Amino acid sequence: MALQSPEWWRNGIIYQVYPRSFNDTSGDGIGDLKGVTAKLDYIQSLGVDAVWLSPFYKSPMVDFGYDVADYRDVDPMFGSLADFDELIAEAHAKGLKVVIDQIYSHTSDQHAWFEESRQSRDNPKADWYVWADTKPDGNPPNNWVSVFGGSSWKWDTRRNQYYLHNFLTEQPDLNVHNPEVQEQLLADLRFWLDRGVDGFRLDAINFCCHNQSLEDNPPKYASLAEYGDSIPPNQYDYQWHVNDKTQPETAAFLQRVRAVLNEYPGTMAVGEIGDDNMIDVMTQYTTDNRLHCAYSFELLAEDCDAEFFRRIIRESNDLITKGWACWSIGNHDVPRVITRWNADELDQAAKEDRAALFWLMQFTLRGNSCIYQGEELGLSEAEIAFEDLQDPYGINLWPEFKGRDGCRTPMPWDSSLANAGFSSAKPWLPVVPEHIERSVDVMEADSSSLLHRFRSVVNWKNQQQWLKMADLELIEDTGELLAFYRDIDGHRYIIILNLGATQQSYPLFTAGAENLTPDNYAHEVSPSAVVLPPSGAVVLKLA
Known part of the structure; x- marks a missing residue:
C-alpha cells in the first residue's frame, strides 16, 4: 500500500465495495458490514489506499440504498452502527481509509423529513423538498424527465402539488436551495466524520439544485428525424438538461461541504457527475475550494479506442491542471469493464491483457483511480434472466436496457462452496457459472492470474512517487x-x-x-x- 499522507487521495486507489454483493455473514443472501470487515485482509492485499462503501443506510431499498430513509443509521439488513464502527477500526488498523456514499440530491419518500413535508404547505419542513403547483390543465409544471423515464414530477394529493424526483418516484428531490436543508446535510456529514470516516463519494452531486424558475429543458433536436436510426429508448435522452440540474447554487454549496471537511485533516470528497458537459462540471466542482476530486460517466462509456481516450484527456486539460480527476472505468451502474471494452471474438487471455492495460492507463494519468469489486478478477457482465431482475431501471426499460444487475452480482470467493462462498442462502442476485470459475481461491492459486497481475501493477504504481504530481x-x-x-x-x-x-x-x-x-x-x-x-x-x- 502507498505511503499515506493528508493528501493520500491525490494518486490513491479507491476500491469500491457494493455491500449487498460483497460477503454475507448473516445468512440472508445479502452482503453486510460484518462481511466487509471479514474481507479487509483481502482488500489490504490488493495494495489499495481506501475502500468505498456503497450505501448501507436505513432504506426501503427501492433503489438499493440510494433512497435514504435515515442518514445517520445503518439498515438492519447490513447490520448496526456498532458493526460500522468495528469496520472503521479494523480498516484503520490495516492502513485502509474508508469512504462512504452521501446522497444529497434526494431521499426516500419514507424519510421522516418527506413524510412531514408532504402533510401541508406550511409545516416546518414544507420547503425541504421541491414542490410546485400544477398547470391549469392539471399537467406537471414543466417538461422535465426522470433519469429512469417518465415525468420528473409526481402528484401528491395531500398538498395538491407535484414534487420533483429526478430518479424514481420514491426518491423525492431535496430542496438544497433551502439553508435549513444545507445545515442539516452538513450536520449529517459531521456525524460520520466524527465516527472516523475518511472521505465521501457524493452521489449525483450536480442534481442537488434545480433552476427555481422551473423553465422547460430544450429538446436535443427539433424533430425525431434528426436522430436517424439512433432513437433513444429512454425519454431522458431527448433533452438538454440545463434547468433540472447543474445550477450555480450547487457549486456554492460544495464550498460549504469543503469547509467542513477542512476541519478534519486527511479527509476528502469525490463527486459523481452526470451532465451534458461532464468534464467542464468536473473542473468547476474541483476548483475554488470545492470537491477534492470528481469522476463522470465519460470513461464509463462503450468507446475505448485510442482517439476516444485522447479526446477525454484533451478535453480534461483544465481539470487535470487546475482541478483533480478521479479516473473511474467501472462501477455498480455500468456493464463490467472486461465485457464492455472487449470485442467478443477476443480470447480470454487477450481480454485479460486489455484489462491490465486499462489499469496501467488509470494509474499513470494525473489523478486518482476507482476500482470496482471483482475487476481484479476479470469478472464479466452477468446475463440475468428477466424474472431474476431486481433493478427497477432495467425492469422499466427491458429489453432495450437490461439495467444494472449484471454488474452487481455477488463476489465469488470460494469455488468449492455453495454460491461461491458469498452466502449460505440463495443470493439476492444469482452467482453465474462463469464467475465461479474466477473465484478468489482459483485466482489466488494461479500465480499468473489477473488477480496477481493486478497486485503487481498496483505495487509498481505505489513505488512511482513521480506519478503523484507530475x-x-x-x-x-x-x-x-x-x-x-x-x-x-x-x-x-x-x-x-x-x-x-x-x-x-x-x-x-x-x-x-x-x-x-x-x-x-x-x-x-x-x-x-x-x-x-x-x-x-x-x-x-x-x-
Whole structure:
C-alpha cells in the first residue's frame, strides 16, 4: 500500500465495495458490514489506499440504498452502527481509509423529513423538498424527465402539488436551495466524520439544485428525424438538461461541504457527475475550494479506442491542471469493464491483457483511480434472466436496457462452496457459472492470474512517487497508440499504450532512457523506436 499522507487521495486507489454483493455473514443472501470487515485482509492485499462503501443506510431499498430513509443509521439488513464502527477500526488498523456514499440530491419518500413535508404547505419542513403547483390543465409544471423515464414530477394529493424526483418516484428531490436543508446535510456529514470516516463519494452531486424558475429543458433536436436510426429508448435522452440540474447554487454549496471537511485533516470528497458537459462540471466542482476530486460517466462509456481516450484527456486539460480527476472505468451502474471494452471474438487471455492495460492507463494519468469489486478478477457482465431482475431501471426499460444487475452480482470467493462462498442462502442476485470459475481461491492459486497481475501493477504504481504530481502532456497523432508525457522537477517520463489490435511502432530516441515498465506488459525498446504488440505498454524515464 502507498505511503499515506493528508493528501493520500491525490494518486490513491479507491476500491469500491457494493455491500449487498460483497460477503454475507448473516445468512440472508445479502452482503453486510460484518462481511466487509471479514474481507479487509483481502482488500489490504490488493495494495489499495481506501475502500468505498456503497450505501448501507436505513432504506426501503427501492433503489438499493440510494433512497435514504435515515442518514445517520445503518439498515438492519447490513447490520448496526456498532458493526460500522468495528469496520472503521479494523480498516484503520490495516492502513485502509474508508469512504462512504452521501446522497444529497434526494431521499426516500419514507424519510421522516418527506413524510412531514408532504402533510401541508406550511409545516416546518414544507420547503425541504421541491414542490410546485400544477398547470391549469392539471399537467406537471414543466417538461422535465426522470433519469429512469417518465415525468420528473409526481402528484401528491395531500398538498395538491407535484414534487420533483429526478430518479424514481420514491426518491423525492431535496430542496438544497433551502439553508435549513444545507445545515442539516452538513450536520449529517459531521456525524460520520466524527465516527472516523475518511472521505465521501457524493452521489449525483450536480442534481442537488434545480433552476427555481422551473423553465422547460430544450429538446436535443427539433424533430425525431434528426436522430436517424439512433432513437433513444429512454425519454431522458431527448433533452438538454440545463434547468433540472447543474445550477450555480450547487457549486456554492460544495464550498460549504469543503469547509467542513477542512476541519478534519486527511479527509476528502469525490463527486459523481452526470451532465451534458461532464468534464467542464468536473473542473468547476474541483476548483475554488470545492470537491477534492470528481469522476463522470465519460470513461464509463462503450468507446475505448485510442482517439476516444485522447479526446477525454484533451478535453480534461483544465481539470487535470487546475482541478483533480478521479479516473473511474467501472462501477455498480455500468456493464463490467472486461465485457464492455472487449470485442467478443477476443480470447480470454487477450481480454485479460486489455484489462491490465486499462489499469496501467488509470494509474499513470494525473489523478486518482476507482476500482470496482471483482475487476481484479476479470469478472464479466452477468446475463440475468428477466424474472431474476431486481433493478427497477432495467425492469422499466427491458429489453432495450437490461439495467444494472449484471454488474452487481455477488463476489465469488470460494469455488468449492455453495454460491461461491458469498452466502449460505440463495443470493439476492444469482452467482453465474462463469464467475465461479474466477473465484478468489482459483485466482489466488494461479500465480499468473489477473488477480496477481493486478497486485503487481498496483505495487509498481505505489513505488512511482513521480506519478503523484507530475504534469501531463498529451501526445497527438499516435494512431492506435495512446501516449503522453509526465513531467516533474526537470524529469520527463513517457507512457505509451497500444490499444489497437495489431503491433504498433512509435519512433522515439531512447538512448539513456530508463525503462520503468511494470512486469507483464510486452514491449521492445531499441535506440530509435518502441514496438508494442496488442495491449503492450512501455513506461520510460527520458531525462
